[in-house]
Amino acid sequence: MSNIDKRNHLDETPFSYRVNKDKTIFLEYYGRQVKILRGKEAEKFLRKMNEAENEKDVQLLMAKITGNFKRGNEREAKGKGKDNNTK
Template sequence: MDNIDKRNRLDEQPFSCRVTKNNTVFIEYYGKQVKTLKGKDGEKFIKKMNAAENEKDTQLIMAKVTGNFKRGNER
């Protein structure tokens, strides 16, 4: 885990998520929605989040799911 987040950016907890009744997941980065997961992808994500041991693991899961969305010009 230490090798993945070398700059400790996940300690700031930049990611958050909301789950609706029909298991649609909205993932946000500093309050801005960056990813929506529906159907099987949403269910798979929820299972991973429930299996996470601590908050840093949940942040890492959300970071991996969102992928490489930052290109350097976001604010």
């Protein structure tokens, strides 16, 4: 697993989750909601969480499920878009 988290960001435990009474799962990144899981997807997530051996595995699982939403180019892309049309 050392090749996956080269900068040790997952050691900070940025991910967390909450389970609602209707088995809806809310995944959070530094306290901000980033994904909601329901139904079979939620059941599969909970099953994998129970199989995780340590906290780093738990963090990696949540990072993979939330997707690759942090690519490092957020600042660059900030000024681009529909509001930046010049004529």
